[in-house]
Amino acid sequence: MADEPRRSPRKQKQKSLDSFFKPKAKKPKPAPAKPPADVAEAAKPADGKARAQQNKKAAQQTLARNFLKPLQDQGWRDALDGETSKPYLFQLAQFVAKERKAKTVYPPPEHTFAALDACKLDDVKIVIVGQDPYHGPGQAHGLCFSIADGADCKFPPSLRNIFVELARDLPGTTLPPKGKGDLTKWAQRGVLLLNSSLTVRRGEANSHAKAGWHTFTDAVIRTVNRRQKGAVFILWGKPARDKCSSINRTRHRVIESSHPSPLSNTKTATPFTGSGVFSRANALLGELGWGPVDWNL
Numbered sequence: 001m002a003d004e005p006r007r008s009p010r011k012q013k014q015k016s017l018d019s020f021f022k023p024k025a026k027k028p029k030p031a032p033a034k035p036p037a038d039v040a041e042a043a044k045p046a047d048g049k050a051r052a053q054q055n056k057k058a059a060q061q062t063l064a065r066n067f068l069k070p071l072q073d074q075g076w077r078d079a080l081d082g083e084t085s086k087p088y089l090f091q092l093a094q095f096v097a098k099e100r101k102a103k104t105v106y107p108p109p110e111h112t113f114a115a116l117d118a119c120k121l122d123d124v125k126i127v128i129v130g131q132d133p134y135h136g137p138g139q140a141h142g143l144c145f146s147i148a149d150g151a152d153c154k155f156p157p158s159l160r161n162i163f164v165e166l167a168r169d170l171p172g173t174t175l176p177p178k179g180k181g182d183l184t185k186w187a188q189r190g191v192l193l194l195n196s197s198l199t200v201r202r203g204e205a206n207s208h209a210k211a212g213w214h215t216f217t218d219a220v221i222r223t224v225n226r227r228q229k230g231a232v233f234i235l236w237g238k239p240a241r242d243k244c245s246s247i248n249r250t251r252h253r254v255i256e257s258s259h260p261s262p263l264s265n266t267k268t269a270t271p272f273t274g275s276g277v278f279s280r281a282n283a284l285l286g287e288l289g290w291g292p293v294d295w296n297l
Contacts, residue, residue, distance in 0.1 A: 147181040
């Protein structure tokens, strides 16, 4: 057998050197295992923008809750707490605070929610809906149509007509002395005297009507409307009728007439004057299982 040709020592040496200096091929690294979707989501860094938005909403809700602090009755506070998470109430709180700093606003802060404090949610028998507080000095104290005793002002003509109709409808009813018109006793006996707006700028009727109060008082009315125990809604004038258009008339009772203002008390097909609203309300309360309201003042 012929001998195989031998490589020269020089070539072998060169091959060894080439092998030594040739870079070694890197082994491919195994792909990292993917974590489960829920773990991956939890591991994501917090979204700073979303967190800032959450903090902003929390701050707004705190301000809205502080705005409702003058409201003392816990039943109403619990029922209306859901409103504090809604942007309109924060905006309303800002608006009223700004107005009180720059203008004279009625009623004073401690009387803003007087209608709710004077008539607890569970005690509401009758709901009377007004428009906005009296805008003259010393008049408004948180109850619709009512004026604070001792108020140095012209006696409201609508309230005068209310007293005239009360005396005609229920002879023998005790009315307050001339010039006094505080209806707090009615509220304490179950009559919710609710204005659609709860504040007003001095001398400017309806100046806070578009600030968000109507949304809040709509929530008050819905709260009564959802309640199982029926109530009698007394609606004087078109604004009150429109505001309470969704009342459940199977569960509740409704009395409608024109407004007691001298401009309308004898007008429309259902005038306020001669309506017998107080005796009718008491009769309807009997249908709902309530006792009558004592209208004496």
